[in-house]
Amino acid sequence: MSGDWENAYQQSLHCIRCGYCQPTCPTYVISGMEDSVARGRNFIARLCYEKETDISRQYKDMIFECLLCGACKDNCAPAVKTPQIMMATRAEYIKKMGQPQLQRFVFRELLPNPERFSRLMKIASFGKRSGLSGLAQALRVFGWFGKGIATMEGLVKHLPKKFFRERLTELKPRSTGSDIKIGYFVGCGINYAFPDVGLATVELLNKNSYPVEVLNNLCCGLPAAGYGDLEAARNLAKQNIEIMEKSGADIIISECGSCSSYLSEYDHLFNDENLWADRATRFSKKVYDINQFLDQFQTQREFKTSQQIRVSYHDPCHLSHYLKITNEPRQLIKQIDGVVFEELPEANWCCGGAGTYNIAHHDISIKILRRKIENLDRTEASLLLSSCPGCLVQLSYGVRKFNKPVVVKHIVQLLNETISE
Template identity: 35%
Template sequence: MKLAEKERISQEFKEKMDYDELLNCMRCGFCLPSCPTYIESGMDESHSPRGRIALMKAVVDGEIEPDEDVKRSLDLCLGCRACEPVCPSGVKYGHLLEQARNIIYQNNKQSLPEKAVRNIVFNHLFPKQNRMVSAASLLGFYQRSGLQKVARSTGIMNFFPESLRTMEKVLPSVPKKKDMKNRPNHLPAISVQKKRVAFFTGCLMDTVFMTTNDATMKLLQYAGCEIVIPNTQNCCGVLHGHSGEREKAKEMAKRNIEAFEGMNVDYIITNAGGCGAFLVDYNHLLKDEPEWMERAKNFSEKIKDITSILVELNFQQEHLELDNQIVTYQDSCHLKNGQKTFMEPRTLLQSIKGVKYVEMKDASRCCGSAGIYNIVESEMSMQILDYKMEQTKKTKAKTIVTANPGCLLQMKLGIEREGLSDTMQAVHIVDFLLEAYENTH
C-alpha cells in the first residue's frame, strides 16, 4: 500500500470503526477453538477473531499502519461468525469485519483487472436479476450443448485451478432461460391455510438452484402457506456487504425492503443461510439512516428460514419416509450463527422414517465455502474442507444434508475430491424433505 492509502485508511478507521465494540473484546480466547483459520494456520494469533480485533483496534489507536499484513489477516477470515455464539461479551465480530473490509477496499488502489471484475460482478451482474438469468442461461447452454463434454475430453479444463475444475463437475443442471424467466408471483396453500408468507427467492437460488426454490415453495404449500413472491425483489447484497461494497449493499437492501413492504404477510421465508443472515441484519446495515431504520427493523423481524416455519407448522408430524439410509447434517454457518437456527433442520431430518440421523463431529464448523472464499482463498478453503470430509466419512452417511447453496457445492466438491461420488451425495434440505413427503403422499 502507498503512504497516502494508509493514511486514508487509518483516518477512516478512527472515524468509522465501532470503537465501543472493539473494546468489548476481553481477549479471553474463548473464540479460538471455534475459528477455522486459527486452527488451520497452526494457531497463528493474527488469524483468530481476537487477533483480528486487536489489529483493528491498533490501527484505530495509531499503534500500527494498515499494511498488507493487516489486510491479509482480514481477507483470510471466512466471516463464518462462529466466534459470536461463544463470546462471553457478545462481541459482534461480523459487524466489525464488514466495517474494516469496507474501509480498506474503498481506499486501497486496485489493479485494473481487479477493478474491472469487481465492477462487473458488484455493479452489473448481481444487482440485475435479468443479467443473472442471462449469465446462468449461458452456463446451462454450456452444459446441454455438448461444450462441457468437449471441454473435458480435450483437456481444456486442465488450464484451470484444481478447485475450479472440480467445481465445474458438481454444478447443478441449470434450467433453460425461458423457465428462469417464467416464475410465479402467487401460490395458494394446498392444505388448510395456516399462514400467509412472502418468499425471498434470491439471485443464484432462482437461477442456478431454481429447482430447490421450486421445492421450497411446494413444501410451504403442503405445510399450509399461501405464498406471495414480489417480482421487484433483488439480490440480498451479502456478497457486497462481505466484500467491501457496503454502499451498494445498502442500495440493494432498500430495494428489497420496498419490494416486501405492505404485503401483509406473517413471515418472509428464505432457504439460503447466507442470504437469510444478511437480511436479518438489514436493521444494522441501515442503522445510521433514520428514514430507513424502522422500515429495516420491521423487515428483518419477519425473516424466517424454511426449516423454522416447517417446524412451527408441525411439518415433522407429517408422514415422511425414504429408503433406509444414514444421513448427516452440515450446518450453514450463517443459518446457525446469524439466524440462530440450529435444532430445526435436525428435528425435521430425525422425523423421516427410514433415515438414521448421525451427528457429524464439528458439524457447525465452517466447510470453507464462505461465498467466493473457496475461489479466492482456495488453499485455506481446501484445508478446511479436508477436515470436514474426515468427519463426514466417520458418520458412514450416504447423504450429507445442508441448508445453503455455497455449503451444498462445497460438500459436493468434497465428495468429488474424495472419490466418493458413487456412494455419497450432498443435497439441500428442502429437496430432501420434498422427496420424503412426496414419497408417501
C-alpha cells in the first residue's frame, strides 16, 4: 500500500461530517448531491480504503468530479485536505482500474520531453490558425480522442504561432541592479498559450531592477497529479528540482497560480523518499508567486493608465484557497493610477476551468462559469484580471460565450503596460 493512500485515509478520518463544506463547494451547490461535496467524497475515499475491492467504476464520477479547488478547506474546522485525499484516491483508482493510454502517454512521455511536446503543440497551433483542426474535427479524424477534442477546440480561441521560449530575443536588455538571482519558472500554459504574459512577467521584473534567468523547467506536474498519476508528477518534480539546483537561483518565481501552488507543495510529494523530501523542501522554500514577490519587493511604484478603467479581479483557486494570496493582487491593482477597482462578488469561487476540468466535465464546468459571469456583470468592469493561465482560458471563453464586452488579462500585463520607466 502506498504512503499517499495511507496518508489520505488518515486525513479522511479527520472529517467530522459537520457539512459546513456544503455552501462552499461549487459541485455541491450545482447538484445538491451528497456525493458531490467534501463530506461525501471523503466518506467514499474511506470506504474505498477500508474495503479495498470496492474502488470500482461506480465511484469514478464521485472521485473525478471534484474540482480540487480547495474551497471546502476554508470552512472546515479540522481543515481536512479533501483535494489531496481525492488525488490519492484517483491514484488508487487508476492503479486498480487502469489509466487511459493517451493520458499515460501525455504525462509520462510528452510532458517530460519538451521538444516532443513543443512539436505537437506546433501542429495544434498550425491547425488552429489554418482552420485545419476544425476540418479534421468535422471529418472525425481525431474521433479516438472522444468529444473532448471538440470541446477543447471551442475553449481556446487562438494558439500563438511562436511560443514564449521562442520569443525571448524580443526582450529588451535592461540594466538591472539587484543581486537577487531570480529563476523564472515557465508554466506550460504560459509557454504554449500566453507567451505575452511570460514576456510581461520578465519585463516587469527587469523594470523593477531584477535580473531574470528563464529556467529550462518541465511541467510542474500538477496536471498529472490531478488525474492521479502521482508517479509521473514525482518524476517531473525531481527533474525540476535538479534544474533549479543547477541554476543556482535564489528564488523561483511563477505567475501561474497553479504552478506557484504546486511547486510550493513539492515537499509533500516525497513522504516516502527522505533524500528527495529534503531537496524538495529546499526547493519549495524558494518559490514565490509573482503577486507575493511584487507586493513585498517591487522597487517601482508608479503606475498610470492612459484613461480611467473599471477593473475587477478573479482569484485563482490555487492562489486563494491553497496559498492564501488574496490581498497582494488587489494591492497591486489598486496602486495603479486610473484604475477604478470593483470587487467581484464571490471572487474566490472557482471559474470551472480547473486545469482540464472544462474539457473532461464540460457541462458542470459551464454551470460554474455561468455563475462567475453573472457576478462579473454586477461589477460593470470592462477589464477582468486574474493570475493563472487556466483561469484566463476559461474566463475568456466565458465572456465570448455569454457575449460580454469585457477584456480578460493577466495582472502582470496591466502592471507592465502601466508602469512608469
